[in-house]
Amino acid sequence: MNQNEADMGKGKTAAKTAAKADRDVTHEAARRDDGPVLRAAGKLTELADQPPLIALSAGTILVGLLSRRRPIARTGSRMLASHLLATAVKTVLKSSIDRTRPARALKHGYHAGKGDGADDPSLNSFPSGHTAGAVAVAEAIAAGHGRAAIPARLAAAGVAALQPSRGKHYVSDVLAGAVIGLAAERLSRAVLDRVEAAVERRLTPSAPRS
Template identity: 50%
Template structure:
């Protein structure tokens, strides 16, 4: 249970959060600010899923274990982060800052609104971007810095466009971080087993006497 001092501190933090975000969102309708809106779309669910699956497919085609693991980890982490942030969004209603500035009305309370304007908390784009970036950096060499920079850009575009409060970004990032950590804890146990089984099957196929290389004559047992 919160004490009087705790409630006062929380209220001050919430007020500072609102003021800072509203200040950043003042010029949300300016062309140069709107031009950054595409950054938010880069981290939308379909795009992150497509990126994860694309990485996995490229790994399979190129026979790159790092890309296969990376793509699979990215996809699983994104799905986990999306599920977690959805649970929170369906428990809390918060008016997006841009709409709050337009109408002069803002809500931040328990609820389950389906109105997009009331689902600011937390930032799903930030949660997904953090989860995918963290996952990619574990398996794919050279992915850490670019993915981290992309995540920062995605998050930074949210408040200036009036989409999210700064606290939405913090909580969204935490959701993505925790979701990826949980997925990776399981992934690092399961992936080696799957890879070991796959390697054994490939070795068995290579030594199968019924297998005849292309262009080489041999005897194959009748079907």
């Protein structure tokens, strides 16, 4: 066995160890009785589902337009763009990868593998769509309104933290969702910044030549 094969073997062993730890930690959290407070908080995380976040983004745009406050409307537009991009990415991944949700795995066993595109919610554990959407929207809010950054990010962190204990997602699903949300916000912001700059250049009159 050469050095490369030895390194690959060590890498596979480390990956298996990490995957097992991910499952063990999540299953332990899902088995634990959270109590009424955490159960109520868990239900509130459903506000990070797609319809509520789209409604929040659209409502922010509407408030900005009606109050003629461009920064608010601009933030709402970026919230919506970030959320839609994060949702698109997680949807592709969910249809490409089958992974049993923790709650089902505890009762019927764990399965992970290549997805067949079937829309079975119990096999759509990876990645966490709630986390992806919540992080994308929170980051858009933080970028547009610095004072709201802390509460927005805390809300997103709360959504993410409660997914394993609710038996909805593994820790790795949550981490993947957070990465998707961050990337979606950064990419959509970069694109919209360029679009806005291009529009402003076209609308700004050219200085007269002397």
